[in-house]
Amino acid sequence: MGPMPRALRQTWPWLSVTARLIYDGDLVEVVELDGARLVLRSSRTAGFVTVKLGRLVAGAMPADSPPAADGSPSLGVAWNGLTDAQRAAVSERAGHVREVLTGYRTGHAGSAAAGDRARNTGPASR
Numbered sequence: 215m216g217p218m219p220r221a222l223r224q225t226w227p228w229l230s231v232t233a234r235l236i237y238d239g240d241l242v243e244v245v246e247l248d249g250a251r252l253v254l255r256s257s258r259t260a261g262f263v264t265v266k267l268g269r270l271v272a273g274a275m276p277a278d279s280p281p282a283a284d285g286s287p288s289l290g291v292a293w294n295g296l297t298d299a300q301r302a303a304v305s306e307r308a309g310h311v312r313e314v315l316t317g318y319r320t321g322h323a324g325s326a327a328a329g330d331r332a333r334n335t336g337p338a339s340r
Contacts, residue, residue: 229244229247230244230247231244231245231246231247232244232245233276234257234276234277234291235254235270235274235275235276235277236274236275236276236277236294237254237265237270237273237274238273240256240257240258240259240294241256241257241258241277241291241294241295242254242255242256242257242263242274243255243257245262249267250266250267250268251264251265251266251267252264252265252267252270253265254270257294257295258294258295277290277291277294313330317330318330
């Protein structure tokens with residue numbers, strides 16, 4: 215592996231192997247850095263792609279900004295790493311929480327869906 219150019223180290227000091235980025239709409243991890251090329255692994259597909267450094271810098275942004283105090287990924291990074299089935303399960307649970315708190319799975323009466331509880335059963339009516 216070749217060294218990263220000095221100007222890039224100053225502009226993107228966190229860009230290194232294991233850095234996580236949002237690139238082309240996917241969460242990716244840098245697995246190899248070789249001068250003007252990087253190898254990225256997609257969290258969604260687990261596939262690898264080689265990208266020129268200039269293209270990456272022009273089209274990527276850090277995924278972990280700022281890093282969590284406990285070392286865990288940010289919510290956006292965690293969400294991007296979920297499968298469609300996992301996202302559906304999280305959305306279902308969030309609907310239950312909103313229903314308990316407001317009486318409506320959507321969170322408020324203005325966008326109540328068919329089957330939402332009656333308007334007078336939420337905490338606001340008590």
